[in-house]
Amino acid sequence: MLWWMPESVSTYGxxxxxxxxxxxxxxxxxxxxxxxxxxxxxxxxxxxxQPRARYLPATRLRQYGWILGLALIVLVFDIAIDHHGASIxxxxxxxxxxxxxxxxxxxKQFKWExxxxxxxxxxxxxxxxxxxxxxxxxxDQVVHVTLTSKDVIHSFFVPAFRLKQDAMPGRSIPLWFQAxxxxxxxxxxxxxxxxxxxxxxxxxxxxxxxxYAAWQQKR
Amino acid sequence: MHGTAQSDIHPAPSSFLRRxxxxxxxxxxxxxxxxxxxxxxxxxGLTALLIRWQLAWPGTPLPxxxxxxxxxxxxxxxxxxxxxxxxxxxEFYNKLFTMHGTIMVFFVAMPLLLGAFGNFLVPLxxxxxxxxxxxxxxxxxxxxxxxxIVMLVxxxxxxxxxxxxxxxxxxxxTVAQYNSPNWGQNLWLLxxxxxxxxxxxxxVNLLTTVINLRAPxxxxxxxxxxxxxxxxxxxxFMFSVGPLIAGAVMMLLDRLVGTGFYTPSMGGEPLVWQHxxxxxxxxxxxxxxxxxxxxxxxxxxxxxxxxxxxxxxIIWASIVAGALSFIVWAHHMYLSGMDPRLAxxxxxTTILISVPFAVMMFAMIATLWGASITFATPMLLALGTxxxxxxxGLTGIFLGSAPMDIYLHDTHFVVGHFHYTLFSAVFFGxxxxxxxxxxxxxxxxxxxxxxxxxxxxxFIFFNAVFLPMHVVGLSGMIRRIGDPTLYAFxxxxxxxxxxxxxxxxxxxxxxLVFVVNFFWSRMFGQRASDNPWQSTTLEWGTSSPPxxxxxxxxxxxxxxxxxYSVPDSPQDYLPQAQAVVAGPTGRA
Numbered sequence: 001m002l003w004w005m006p007e008s009v010s011t012y013g014x015x016x017x018x019x020x021x022x023x024x025x026x027x028x029x030x031x032x033x034x035x036x037x038x039x040x041x042x043x044x045x046x047x048x049x050q051p052r053a054r055y056l057p058a059t060r061l062r063q064y065g066w067i068l069g070l071a072l073i074v075l076v077f078d079i080a081i082d083h084h085g086a087s088i089x090x091x092x093x094x095x096x097x098x099x100x101x102x103x104x105x106x107x108k109q110f111k112w113e114x115x116x117x118x119x120x121x122x123x124x125x126x127x128x129x130x131x132x133x134x135x136x137x138x139x140d141q142v143v144h145v146t147l148t149s150k151d152v153i154h155s156f157f158v159p160a161f162r163l164k165q166d167a168m169p170g171r172s173i174p175l176w177f178q179a180x181x182x183x184x185x186x187x188x189x190x191x192x193x194x195x196x197x198x199x200x201x202x203x204x205x206x207x208x209x210x211x212y213a214a215w216q217q218k219r
Numbered sequence: 220m221h222g223t224a225q226s227d228i229h230p231a232p233s234s235f236l237r238r239x240x241x242x243x244x245x246x247x248x249x250x251x252x253x254x255x256x257x258x259x260x261x262x263x264g265l266t267a268l269l270i271r272w273q274l275a276w277p278g279t280p281l282p283x284x285x286x287x288x289x290x291x292x293x294x295x296x297x298x299x300x301x302x303x304x305x306x307x308x309x310e311f312y313n314k315l316f317t318m319h320g321t322i323m324v325f326f327v328a329m330p331l332l333l334g335a336f337g338n339f340l341v342p343l344x345x346x347x348x349x350x351x352x353x354x355x356x357x358x359x360x361x362x363x364x365x366x367x368i369v370m371l372v373x374x375x376x377x378x379x380x381x382x383x384x385x386x387x388x389x390x391x392x393t394v395a396q397y398n399s400p401n402w403g404q405n406l407w408l409l410x411x412x413x414x415x416x417x418x419x420x421x422x423v424n425l426l427t428t429v430i431n432l433r434a435p436x437x438x439x440x441x442x443x444x445x446x447x448x449x450x451x452x453x454x455x456f457m458f459s460v461g462p463l464i465a466g467a468v469m470m471l472l473d474r475l476v477g478t479g480f481y482t483p484s485m486g487g488e489p490l491v492w493q494h495x496x497x498x499x500x501x502x503x504x505x506x507x508x509x510x511x512x513x514x515x516x517x518x519x520x521x522x523x524x525x526x527x528x529x530x531x532x533i534i535w536a537s538i539v540a541g542a543l544s545f546i547v548w549a550h551h552m553y554l555s556g557m558d559p560r561l562a563x564x565x566x567x568t569t570i571l572i573s574v575p576f577a578v579m580m581f582a583m584i585a586t587l588w589g590a591s592i593t594f595a596t597p598m599l600l601a602l603g604t605x606x607x608x609x610x611x612g613l614t615g616i617f618l619g620s621a622p623m624d625i626y627l628h629d630t631h632f633v634v635g636h637f638h639y640t641l642f643s644a645v646f647f648g649x650x651x652x653x654x655x656x657x658x659x660x661x662x663x664x665x666x667x668x669x670x671x672x673x674x675x676x677x678f679i680f681f682n683a684v685f686l687p688m689h690v691v692g693l694s695g696m697i698r699r700i701g702d703p704t705l706y707a708f709x710x711x712x713x714x715x716x717x718x719x720x721x722x723x724x725x726x727x728x729x730x731l732v733f734v735v736n737f738f739w740s741r742m743f744g745q746r747a748s749d750n751p752w753q754s755t756t757l758e759w760g761t762s763s764p765p766x767x768x769x770x771x772x773x774x775x776x777x778x779x780x781x782x783y784s785v786p787d788s789p790q791d792y793l794p795q796a797q798a799v800v801a802g803p804t805g806r807a
Contacts, residue, residue: 004693005626006708019623027613034584034609041587042602045523046594052791053784054589057526064529067581074577078570081620086563088622093559109397152391153489155554155629159695159708162626168490168556169390170483186708190629190697192384194391194398195310198701 009181009206010161015088017162022084026077092163096176100141107147107154107167110196112187119216129219133202138212139182147173155191158204166191179206231767241361243353244767248360249339250660253653255363256331257737263327264727266319273307273315275720277702280305297375310399312701313382318374320385321407324507325414326370328645330363332510333418333456336652337425337449339660343758343765344446346434346774346796351427355420362417366410373406381407384699386496389481389489393473408471415460422453434757434796436776440531441795443756443780447534448513451541452506459502459545466495493555497548504641505544508608509537511644512579514652515604517780519583521655521754522598523590524791526781529582536575536582543572553621554628562621569619576612580605591784591791595752596670600651603678604643611639614689629699632692635685642681650677650733657740658747662764665744669736676729683722691715755792756780 008017044050058064104115104123114135118127137143147156149167156175157164165175189200207215232238242248272281284292284305292304301311342350350356374380378400383392387407391398398404429442429450469480470492479485481492520527527533549557549565583605592598614636617623627633650673657665694712696703703709703716750759757774758765774796782793 004690006695016622016626019620020617020626023617023620023623027616031610031613034580035606037584038587038602038606041584041590042592045587045590045592047591050589050591053523053525053591055526055784055786056528056585056589057779057781058529058585059531064532064582067529067532067578067585070581071574071578075571075574078573078616079567081616082563082567082570085566085620085622089559089562089566089625092622092625093562152394152397153388153555157629157695157697159626164554164625164628166554166556170488171556173556186695186706188695188697188700188706192313192388192391192699195313195382197699198309198312199705201706 006159007181008160008162009179009183009185010163011178011180012088012092013160013162013180015091019081019085019088023081026081030074093175096144096174097142097178099144099176101137101143102146103135103137103143104146104148105135105156105167106150107156107189107193108150109152109194110189110200112156112189112202113150116219118219135187135202135204136212136215137179137204137206139179139206139208142176142178145175145177147175152193153191154189154193154200156187157190158185158187160185161204164190179204182206182208182211241357243349243357245338245342245350245353245356246660246765246769248356249335249337251360252330252334252338252363253660255360255367256327256335259322259326259330259367263319263322264730266315266322268723268727269307270312270315270319271720271723273312273701274703275717277704278306281307301379307701309701310382311379313384313699314374314380314400314403316699317381317384317407321370321381321411323641323645324385324503325411326367328507328511328641329414329418331649332507332514332645333421333425333449333452334360334363336445336510336514336649336656337421337453340656340758341425341428341446341449342432343659343761343769344443344756345429345432346437346757346770346776347428347432348769348773350424351432352424355424359417359420359424362413362420366413366417369406369413370410373403373410376402376406379403386500387470387492389470389473389492390483393470393481395474405471405474408467408474412464412467412471415464418456419460422457425449425453434774434776436796437757438776440534441776441779444516444527444530444533445510445513448509448516448537451537452509455502455509455541455544456506459499459506462495463499466492490552490555490557493552494548497551498545500551501548502541502544505541507641508644509541511648512604512608513648514655515601515648516583517756518597518601518651518655519586519605520781520783521752522593522595522601523586524593524783525586525590526779526783527582528585528588529578530779530781533579533582536578540572540575540579543568543575547572550619550621550624553624566619566621570616573612573616573619580609580612595654596665596667596674597651597655597752599671599674599678600647600654603674604647604651607639607643607647607678607681611636611641611643614639627692629697630692631688631696631698634698635688635692638685638688642685646677650674653737655752656758658751658763659758660764661741661744662747663740663744664747664751665740666736669732669739673729673732673736676732677726680722680726680729684719684726687715687719691719753790753792755782755794757795760794760796 106113111133114131116129117123118129147167149169154167161177163177185204187202187204292299381404382400472478473480479487481487481489547569550569553562654665691712696709747763749763761770776795777797784791785793
């Protein structure tokens with residue numbers, strides 16, 4: 001459940017956790033009802049209590065119609081889950097709020113390379129800065145990441161942000177997040193990328209505004 | 220017939236080689252598939268144990284490795300090169316989970332459910348003397364033997380076994396500098412391709428048999444569910460495997476000739492492989508699952524002494540599920556870099572699949588209602604199939620939701636989920652089938668007491684292994700990592716990993732009970748009568764085991780497959796072929 005997951009520290013993490021709770025509730029009710037019915041039947045209809053079975057082949061719609069009715073209820077819940085989820089997906093993956101900070105992340109066997117545009121705010125000028133395995137961002141700011149890979153498929157995963165995205169060689173994939181709490185968060189690679197996949201990880205350092213300015217100064 | 224005995228028209232071969240090795244008899248071939256599947260299952264289980272050993276106690280030498288001298292571990296043997304002084308390193312770990320997935324899906328699940336049960340049961344159940352093409356059938360099983368040999372050889376070539384995962388995503392699987400196995404990966408592709416050829420031949424044979432060789436009176440809606448699900452599985456496999464074979468040929472060309480179909484710097488596209496692989500991969504899940512569920516459903520009716528509730532609805536639901544399985548493949552690829560606008564349509568089709576499966580589950584539960592249940596081992600295992608598959612379906616709702624999958628994708632939550640859906644069909648369903656049809660296959664009953672011990676050990680420890688795996692996955696534990704202790708955020712969960720591994724060891728020990736039972740009962744088990752479970756379907760109308768030609772007099776089918784507890788009938792079951800029961804039962 002929620003306490004099994006790491007604390008959520010992104011703007012959309014809370015929505016994801018609410019979606020999890022919604023699905024968990026629906027699934028739990030379905031679990032209790034179906035398992036309850038099965039266990040009841042196994043106790044009630046043992047051979048010792050029910051020596052001869054009732055002949056119920058259910059060949060007509062009138063007889064099995066209730067199954068289709070129940071399946072319709074399943075369908076309604078399915079649609080509710082996807083309806084609820086669609087906006088979260090759109091928020092995280094198909095729309096991008098305007099960026100406050102831009103970085104480029106290139107994945108390679110077996111580390112993350114992070115490039116910042118430097119004081120001029122433009123990439124591929126002399127003042128670009130690079131940190132390997134560490135992504136420094138300010139808190140409460142929208143960060144755009146352009147994700148690429150230099151060799152095989154990797155996957156950008158920050159559990160605390162509830163964010164994951166594969167890095168594909170030959171493509172630049174945009175993603176965004178807005179952290180809500182300063183701190184250091186694990187940043188493992190989630191896609192098998194070779195013998196060094198185990199242990200390919202970095203950390204995302206979320207700075208407070210003052211802290212971030214100081215860090216930029218130091219660079 | 221004019222009194223000509225069937226044994227004269229259809230004589231059994233007299234030489235040992237033709238009778239037991241190069242046989243064209245579907246019953247012998249079915250048992251050969253069973254042997255191949257169970258042998259591979261031992262190796263698949265061993266790889267699972269090694270994976271769990273490493274996840275619980277990373278870097279610790281394997282038990283028994285200190286029995287070998289330091290000189291041995293410095294040496295050049297395969298074992299010494301694979302294990303660093305007895306401990307599993309990252310490279311070998313990647314080989315382990317790659318082989319585990321490949322073996323379990325292609326060399327255990329398919330040979331067991333399609334090969335063994337499809338071959339043994341389908342001709343008997345439709346009332347045929349053999350498969351439609353007995354020689355093609357022999358070719359299928361020997362092609363699988365060739366595939367098995369190639370796969371075994373791939374483990375021992377220089378560079379070792381394939382290590383790019385059972386999904387073999389390029390460029391990791393295609394570009395030499397990114398991953399060390401070379402011939403291991405080539406032979407892996409070759410073995411899987413040969414395996415596909417084997418099951419394509421098997422599928423053609425099975426469908427032809429069902430369409431053309433049904434006994435008089437055996438209409439499609441009098442076929443047992445087992446036959447229906449085998450047929451649907453064969454169709455799904457034949458429609459889906461073509462794109463994958465095309466993809467595999469391109470991958471082999473990339474590897475051997477350097478064509479670059481999947482290499483971006485050469486104008487290729489790695490995502491193409493994922494689309495081709497999963498276009499096959501998702502129907503493949505149902506190719507495995509449906510036959511397993513079919514076995515459980517048949518067993519259900521027998522031990523409930525009750526017709527399957529809504530037999531036709533179950534069949535229609537499985538057809539709908541099979542059709543839907545062709546338009547859900549990209550749910551494995553929500554985060555792959557494909558256009559994110561594609562995710563929600565695939566999420567909708569994926570979640571829709573829960574509807575036909577819900578129908579099947581409700582029909583199974585309704586079959587229990589008003590039944591007269593005996594808890595023999597096959598029934599316990601069929602119930603295990605239902606209970607575990609149901610939970611696997613429910614956790615699938617989380618993963619089918621595209622936004623939820625952003626967090627859960629590639630974590631141990633996924634590993635837990637697909638073991639609930641596949642282990643239930645393959646092992647609970649498969650074991651239910653083995654315990655139930657063992658008397659028909661070998662003429663003896665499996666021991667009930669050992670069977671029940673086997674069931675309870677499997678049921679308890681299966682859940683103890685895979686339920687906590689969901690929790691560890693929710694904490695963020697990634698798949699395919701060989702050392703969770705390297706990750707600070709996973710350290711608090713290490714006791715759970717140790718618990719899972721200990722339970723996995725007990726789960727394995729539970730399977731040894733089955734191995735003992737299998738061989739002991741094969742030799743000394745109680746002799747089975749023709750119809751030990753008082754079942755209705757055709758195969759129980761002939762002797763146990765059936766004669767070479769299956770039926771002395773071809774059965775004439777007069778009713779559906781699950782006529783149990785029919786009101787006003789003298790016994791609580793009415794065999795499908797009344798004529799055979801009235802006449803000679805076929806023993807020469």
